[in-house]
Amino acid sequence: MITNNISEATAALVNNEIIAMPTETVYGLAGNAYSEAAVQKIFTLKKRPFYNPLIVHIKSVQFLNNVANDIPLAANKLASAFWPGSLTLVLKKQLHIPDIVTAGKTTVAVRVPNHPMALALLESLTFPLAAPSANPFGCISPTTAEHVHSYFGNDLPIILQGGSCENGVESTIIGFDNEQPILYRHGAISVEDIEAVVGKLIVNTNNNSNPDAPGMLSRHYAPSTPTYLTENVSEFIQSLSSKKIGVLVFKNKITNTSITHQEILSITGNTKEATKNLYAALHRLDNSDAEIIIAEKMPAVGLGKTINDRLQRAIKK
Secondary structure, three states: OEEOOHHHHHHHHHOOOOEEEOOOOOOEEEEEOOOHHHHHHHHHHHOOOOOOOOEEEOOOHHHHHHOEEOOOHHHHHHHHHHOOOOEEEEEEEOOOOOHHHHOOOOEEEEEOOOOHHHHHHHHOOOOOEEOOEOOOOOEOOOOOHHHHHHHHHHHOOOEEOOOOOOOOOOOEEEEEEOOEEEEEEOOOOOHHHHHHHHOOOEEOOOOOOOOOOOOOOOOOOEOOOOEEEEOOHHHHHHOOOOOOEEEEEOOOOOOOOOEEEEEEOOOOOOHHHHHHHHHHHHHHHHOOOOOEEEEEOOOOOOHHHHHHHHHHHHOOO
8 A cells, every 4th residue: 555644654663564665765665673573574575585684774863873883983974974865884783683684794784864754754663674675686676656566566555655766776885894984885875975075985896695785786676678788779789689679878869660668867968867767767668568678888977887886787697
């Protein structure tokens, strides 16, 4: 059920049920982060492997010490600069955070979301929320309540309606080796903006067996339609035999009779707009009659790096 009734969502969460909630990044599948039973339901519904940790969502920076300790100075700088917002910090966890949330690690991923409904929901609770994206594991992330409903239907009784997500991709994730910040996942805040606050980042964004944070697996965020990534869409199309082709491009329309569906992320070439539109465009392509999807690689600057990261993980292996 899609609803805007926060009280119903609060009651369900208190009763160890799980719900879908909007954030400024993507919709999350949320449950009581202190409850192993609730978190187990998240993993079960998503069919998510237990070695892949979750993000804990808190109501404010003042709540951070409730879930983390030994917080580096660099982490405090980033929290001050970007919270509430699309930044997740991987920090040493408090002992009462269940191991199921952190995949048995001594660290916890945590952020303060920047969406009025998510913040109102968190304010109504005495506990934080574990909330990965509200989609089956590996599939395209949802940026509308309708995306969530199409995935789970009546298996998820409460989906809070918060409109289309403002940023449209997941949070940027930063961990730490002492004071040295490490990029674990490209996201809605660019590397350049992070480095303006804490200096040069170490980049460690891939780990298929023992990820330090969500989003590090090589196959993720993927349409069910075979997807390819290229710098030259027109040339790639010429190399194919006769197929119905879906195309995802940055700003310039491609003309070819084989194209049955085309998505332009930003006709003005704005990477923030393109990032916001990315997942919704992939959903439409995946639901079209296209037999394959050809995606155009974006300029590798700012949020273009984030889009390229998501498309790289979506391609046919």
